[in-house]
Amino acid sequence: MPYETITDLIKEAIIFIFPAYCANAIPVLAGGGKPIDLNKKFPDGKPVFGSNKTIRGFIAGLAVGTVVGVLQNLLFNYNIFLGFMVSLGALIGDLIESFIKRRLNFEPGRMLPIADQLDFVFGALLFSTPIIIPKLEVVLVLILITPPIHIFTNFAAYLLKLKKTPW
Ligand code: CTP
Numbered sequence: 001m002p003y004e005t006i007t008d009l010i011k012e013a014i015i016f017i018f019p020a021y022c023a024n025a026i027p028v029l030a031g032g033g034k035p036i037d038l039n040k041k042f043p044d045g046k047p048v049f050g051s052n053k054t055i056r057g058f059i060a061g062l063a064v065g066t067v068v069g070v071l072q073n074l075l076f077n078y079n080i081f082l083g084f085m086v087s088l089g090a091l092i093g094d095l096i097e098s099f100i101k102r103r104l105n106f107e108p109g110r111m112l113p114i115a116d117q118l119d120f121v122f123g124a125l126l127f128s129t130p131i132i133i134p135k136l137e138v139v140l141v142l143i144l145i146t147p148p149i150h151i152f153t154n155f156a157a158y159l160l161k162l163k164k165t166p167w
């Protein structure tokens, strides 16, 4: 078995994705202001991304995710460029999900189960590939552990009144 224990595998997966988790969470705290789509409509007459995807949230998420990657570099020799790329991928994955939600007539903030919980993970995984190809077992662990972590942290943020919706 390539891993001593399942714990080592989970630890590897979490260290790999952690800058992206931070990039995804920070906009909840730091977002607001001008939306990325500048309130423009797509040719179908609906918003491109919608009012909840803001420039400030994107930049703050990318900055904090990248800094977390730098800290992980000091702690675990984590690749700094990987931290930047998984953060960027997480934010772009979430934007793509919002784009799809708007096409489906979902107003900003409305829940789309599974997609809401995994959009940023798929974005992060895709954007990591120019640097390293994530191992299949790491991908599987992330797909399994991210939805419960996401549900728990969002609910906690809602209880702390940091977020308007519990999802
Ligand atoms: N946010 C932001 N800028 C971003 C991404 C998120 O400001 N680029 C903030 C918004 O306040 C948003 C919150 O983070 O409401 C949570 O983001 P998310 O759950 O991904 O978006 P939703 O509010 O569900 O909007 P959507 O329907 O577009 O997914």
Ligand code: MG
Binding pocket: 094, 097, 098, 115, 116, 119
């Ligand atoms: Mg989303």
